[in-house]
Amino acid sequence: MPKKDSVTLDDLATMVVNGFHDVSNEISGVKTELKEVKQKLHEHDKEFSAIRFQLTELATKNEVHLLDERVGRVEKKLGIA
Numbered sequence: 001m002p003k004k005d006s007v008t009l010d011d012l013a014t015m016v017v018n019g020f021h022d023v024s025n026e027i028s029g030v031k032t033e034l035k036e037v038k039q040k041l042h043e044h045d046k047e048f049s050a051i052r053f054q055l056t057e058l059a060t061k062n063e064v065h066l067l068d069e070r071v072g073r074v075e076k077k078l079g080i081a
Contacts, residue, residue, distance in 0.1 A: 075081035 072081060
């Protein structure tokens with residue numbers, strides 16, 4: 001039977017510490033990525049708000065145009081146009 005290498009408590013402690021450092025680095029990377037995602041979402045939210053405003057104005061202009069046409073037809077039928 002081959003002889004197994006024995007692991008000392010110091011070796012185990014070093015492995016655990018290294019594991020914690022690795023996990024800490026991973027968490028730091030995830031936090032950084034999350035901040036970037038939040039920033040991009042904030043930027044997109046601003047863009048969507050601007051688009052929403054433009055669409056609202058466009059819809060309002062279209063409604064006014066349609067109402068103007070309807071009023072014109074009514075005035076024509078009443079003979080006041």
